[in-house]
Amino acid sequence: MTPVHFSFTAAFTLGLMGLAFHRTHLLSALICLEGMMLSLFIALSLWTLQLEATAFSTAPMLLLAFSACEASAGLALLVATARTHGTDRLQNLNLLQC
Amino acid sequence: MHTTTLAMNTSLLMIFALLIFPLLTSLSPTPLHKTWAVTHVKTAVKMAFLVSLLPLFIFLNEGAETIISTWHWMNTLVFDINLSFKFDHYSIIFTPIALYVTWSILEFAFWYMHADPNINRFFKYLLLFLIAMITLVTANNMFQLFIGWEGVGIMSFLLIGWWYGRADANTAALQAVIYNRVGDIGLILSMAWFMMNTNSWEIHQMFINSQNLDLTLPLMGLILAATGKSAQFGLHPWLPSAMEGPTPVSALLHSSTMVVAGIFLLIRLHPLMENNQMALTTCLCLGALTTLFTATCALTQNDIKKIVAFSTSSQLGLMMVTIGLNQPQLAFLHICTHAFFKAMLFLCSGSIIHSLNNEQDIRKMGGMHNLAPLTSSCLTIGSLALTGTPFLAGFFSKDAIIEAMNTSHLNAWALVLTLLATSFTAVYSLRVVFFVSMGFPRFNTSSPINENNPLIINPLKRLAWGSIIAGLLITLNLLPSKTPIMTMPPLLKLSALLVSILGLLLALELASLTSKTFKALPNLPLHSFSNMLGFYPSIIHRLTPKLNLILGQKIATQMVDQTWFEKIGPKGVSSINLPMIITTNDVQKGMIKTYLTLFFLTLIMALFISII
Numbered sequence: 001m002t003p004v005h006f007s008f009t010a011a012f013t014l015g016l017m018g019l020a021f022h023r024t025h026l027l028s029a030l031i032c033l034e035g036m037m038l039s040l041f042i043a044l045s046l047w048t049l050q051l052e053a054t055a056f057s058t059a060p061m062l063l064l065a066f067s068a069c070e071a072s073a074g075l076a077l078l079v080a081t082a083r084t085h086g087t088d089r090l091q092n093l094n095l096l097q098c
Numbered sequence: 099m100h101t102t103t104l105a106m107n108t109s110l111l112m113i114f115a116l117l118i119f120p121l122l123t124s125l126s127p128t129p130l131h132k133t134w135a136v137t138h139v140k141t142a143v144k145m146a147f148l149v150s151l152l153p154l155f156i157f158l159n160e161g162a163e164t165i166i167s168t169w170h171w172m173n174t175l176v177f178d179i180n181l182s183f184k185f186d187h188y189s190i191i192f193t194p195i196a197l198y199v200t201w202s203i204l205e206f207a208f209w210y211m212h213a214d215p216n217i218n219r220f221f222k223y224l225l226l227f228l229i230a231m232i233t234l235v236t237a238n239n240m241f242q243l244f245i246g247w248e249g250v251g252i253m254s255f256l257l258i259g260w261w262y263g264r265a266d267a268n269t270a271a272l273q274a275v276i277y278n279r280v281g282d283i284g285l286i287l288s289m290a291w292f293m294m295n296t297n298s299w300e301i302h303q304m305f306i307n308s309q310n311l312d313l314t315l316p317l318m319g320l321i322l323a324a325t326g327k328s329a330q331f332g333l334h335p336w337l338p339s340a341m342e343g344p345t346p347v348s349a350l351l352h353s354s355t356m357v358v359a360g361i362f363l364l365i366r367l368h369p370l371m372e373n374n375q376m377a378l379t380t381c382l383c384l385g386a387l388t389t390l391f392t393a394t395c396a397l398t399q400n401d402i403k404k405i406v407a408f409s410t411s412s413q414l415g416l417m418m419v420t421i422g423l424n425q426p427q428l429a430f431l432h433i434c435t436h437a438f439f440k441a442m443l444f445l446c447s448g449s450i451i452h453s454l455n456n457e458q459d460i461r462k463m464g465g466m467h468n469l470a471p472l473t474s475s476c477l478t479i480g481s482l483a484l485t486g487t488p489f490l491a492g493f494f495s496k497d498a499i500i501e502a503m504n505t506s507h508l509n510a511w512a513l514v515l516t517l518l519a520t521s522f523t524a525v526y527s528l529r530v531v532f533f534v535s536m537g538f539p540r541f542n543t544s545s546p547i548n549e550n551n552p553l554i555i556n557p558l559k560r561l562a563w564g565s566i567i568a569g570l571l572i573t574l575n576l577l578p579s580k581t582p583i584m585t586m587p588p589l590l591k592l593s594a595l596l597v598s599i600l601g602l603l604l605a606l607e608l609a610s611l612t613s614k615t616f617k618a619l620p621n622l623p624l625h626s627f628s629n630m631l632g633f634y635p636s637i638i639h640r641l642t643p644k645l646n647l648i649l650g651q652k653i654a655t656q657m658v659d660q661t662w663f664e665k666i667g668p669k670g671v672s673s674i675n676l677p678m679i680i681t682t683n684d685v686q687k688g689m690i691k692t693y694l695t696l697f698f699l700t701l702i703m704a705l706f707i708s709i710i
Contacts, residue, residue, distance in 0.1 A: 020698035022691070090691070 004046060011039035026081060026088040030074045037067040102156060106164050109152045110185055110236075113193065116146040117229050124222055135221035140204045143228070147197035157190045158575050165238055179299065184238035188365065188430055191572065192235050195434050198564065199354050199441045200228050202557035206445050207346035209553035210452060220260065224350060227253035231355045235362060240289050240299040243363070247285065247327070250356045251278045257351060258343040270339035273639075277336040281326015281360070288319035305369050313370055317377035320367060321384070328360030328414045331388040335635045337411050338395075341403040345448030348403060353410050353444055354437035361417045361429060368426040378422050379509065385418025386512035386519075391632060393522035397529070398628040401458050402447045405530055409484065410440055412519055419516055420499050423506055427579055432495035434572055438564035439483035439491060445561065446477040449554050450534060455545035460533040467535040469547045474535040476558045481527035483565045485598050486520070494569035496520070498582065500594035505583040520594055521601030528605035 018032035044060045047053065078088055085092040120138040124130060156162050169181040204224065211217045227250060234246025251274075259271035293299060296307035324330065329337040340352050351357070364371065364381070371377045389412045396408035413436050420429040450466060450473060451458055467474045479490070486496035500520065503513050549555065589596075630636060663669060 016698060016701075020691070020694035 008039040008042045008046070011042075012036055015039065022090070024089060026078055026090060026093070030071070030078060033074065034067075034071060037063070037070075041067075102160060102162050103164065106153045106156055106162060106185070107166055109149050110164070110166065110183065112149050113146045113197075113232065114229070116142050116149065117225060117232070120225060121222065121229075124218070130218045132218075134218050135204075136208055139221040139225050140201065140208065142225070143197055143201045143204055147194060147201050150194040150197055153185060153190050154194050157187065163187060163190065167238070171241075177293065177297065179241050180239065182238035182242065182300065183236045184301065185236060187576065188362070189236045191434060191576070192362075192430075193232060195437055195568075196228070196231060196235070196355055199437050199561070200224075200350060202560050203346050203350045203441060203445070205553055206349075206448065206557040207344075209551055210346055210448055211344060220257075220344075223253055223257050223260075224346070227257065227351065227356070231359070234359055238301055240292065240301070240304075243366075244285065244289065247282070247323075247359060247363075250351070250359060251275065251282075251327075254278070254340070254351050254356055257347040258340050260344055260347065261342075264342065267342040270336070270342040273339050274336040277329075277333045278326050280333055281323045284319035284322025284326070285363075286319075288316040288323070291316040291319065301366065304367075308370060313374055314376055317371055317374055318380070320364060320371075321377060321380055324360030324364050324418070325384065326360065327363075328357050328418070329388075329411050330360075330384050330415060330418055331391050332384075334388065334392065334411055335631070335638070338399075338404045338407045338631070339635075341401070341407050345403070345444055345451065348407070349441045349444035349448070352407060353440035357410060357414055358417070358433045358437075361414060361421065361433060364418075364421050365426040365430050365433075368421070371421070372424060378424060380422070381418050382422025382509055382512045385415045385420075385422055386509075386515040387415070388412070388418065389415030389519040390515040390522070393519040393526065394628050395631045396526040397522060398625055400461055402450070402460050402463075402530065402534065403444070403458060405460070405526055406440070406443050406447060409443075409523065409526065410436075412523065413440070413484075415519070416496070416499060416516065419503070419512065422512070423499075423502055423508065425499070425502050425580060427576070428495060428499050428502060431569075431572060431576070432499060435483070435491040435495045435565075435569045438561055438568050439480040442476055442558065442561035442565055443480040443484070445554075445558055446473050446480065449473045449549060449558070450477075453545060453547040453549065454541050457541055460530065462541050463534045463539075464537045464541070465535070465539040466547075469539070470549045472555060472558060473549055474531075476562050477535060478531055479562050479565055481531055483569075485524045485527050485602075486594055487598075488595065489570070491565045491567070491569035494573045497594050501586065501591065502582065504590040504593060505586050517593060517597050521597040521604075524598040524601030525605040525608075528602055528609065532605075532609045 015032045015035035019029050022029040041060050041063055044063055048056045081088055120142050123138060163186040165182065165184045167180050167182040171179045171181055173179065211220055214220060230246045230249025230253060234243055234250060237243035237246055255271045255275045258274055259267050261267050289299065292304050295311055296304045298304060326333045337352060337357065341348055392408045392411035392415065396405050396412065399405045399408065417429045417432050420432065450463065450470065453470060454463060457463065483490040483492040486492045503516060
């Protein structure tokens, strides 16, 4: 595949790995999620540019708006966790484990 | 304007003005002075009585009747309601009688309720009742009659529950309202029918427009209304319970005026009933059943006021029988004469009760003939008038009714029941007189028996005069609209007198047995039946509410709440989903990192397999 395709695919995969294998902090999972969003933004923009499909030119903006919402939701959860548990370390988030 | 018309209309409207004026003075913010009851209310009623004599004499002299339509009250496109007063021979004769009786009762009530702190309010209620009753009696249209009807019902409730701290009084007032309401269903049904089919609530128009219609349904409604208001069998228990109210209330409402409102309604609307055989038979049989049943119940009661209440109920049954015989005028005559002696009986009972320090049980009275001679004499006069002793007031109405029954083509069962009830009347009247006036006193000697107060003596004397001569006066002056049958076999003619004398002798024999004991443990099923009022209140007052409450429970609690909300509706959904949720929840252990890792590895494997 072309280098550009490889770059955002690799970025997406690395972010996914980071989300799946995050060990200590909840914040690192959220940052990986942001990285995945960023790679998807680049992918959508390249779609419009390379395939000359002007109908999709607004899609990246939409993705950005929704990712902002999602990021703020994630941050709110982080703050709530920090308030109740005192830290965002994942060892503390084991209440639902049986 | 013609003198007669002017005099009649003016005096008739003056009656209303005189009666309403004390009510208006009571609306002022300054509290009423202690003798307002006497200075304003009693004087107003006395004045109204004297004023009402003028139309009575004009009517007796010229036969003038009048209808006053004053005000077009409200209307729809095709129906209008006016304020209209009808003063025909029924209202012209009844109004002075009602006012005369009320005047005496108010004078008595001032003595009886003297120690009551709310005596002014009591008199205001009585005056309000009187105005409602006069409205009912003089109404020319059903709407005004209904206003009077409801007015007397509500005032009855307020007055029966006068001593509202007593639970029995509240129950009795509630009974009165509920039983009256059941009767009101019939009245409203009839009013709706008349509104739809005869296009009017004016009585004349109703008569004219309904000549060719089948009137069974509205007449049944009217009979139901009379059953409720006049305590006929089926809706009768409220009347003896209403004795919880003070004695003036019993004398005014539940003997002379309010309870006759149902009969008066049937008398007013009698032209509708003349040709409907079913309605007439219903009245006849219902009245006969009522008069015998309540006379039976009166035989074994021990409370003097309850005996008189049952006696009232029995006489109301007799009036209903008379209407069933197609003789409204005789029924009206009986209403008028009955007012006098029944009110007097209640006033005598009130005087005796107060003298004996609120003792109402006749088994604890006795010898009053020597201790309160005027009261017991009036009691005797009233009882004699009630049983139809020749040429006292009751004779003219009662004997005429029994004669009409004997010579009419009617139900033999109704005739037998009525004659039996007439003899029972003599029995319980003698029982009252025997236990109260005769013999030796059976009460403590500590209560001062003093009847020398003119507030007691004058009403009793006035009503005694009325009980003696009223029958004669009214019969002499009223022309009968139906020809009475003048010739009949002597046994038929004397039947009322014979059964009364028979009852009297039987009662004397039974009374003489009170000082001898035949059996130590007598077997008393009939006595229990009569004493417990035929078990009617015991059964109906428990069964009907229980059935209604069970129905309510089944519909409201079980059907709606339990079934619809909890089993089928929202809670049912949640109760079905909850086990599934719990099962699913047990499966998941919340190990997010493991899940995400597995997801990632599966994704990589899928990619590799698709590449290779």
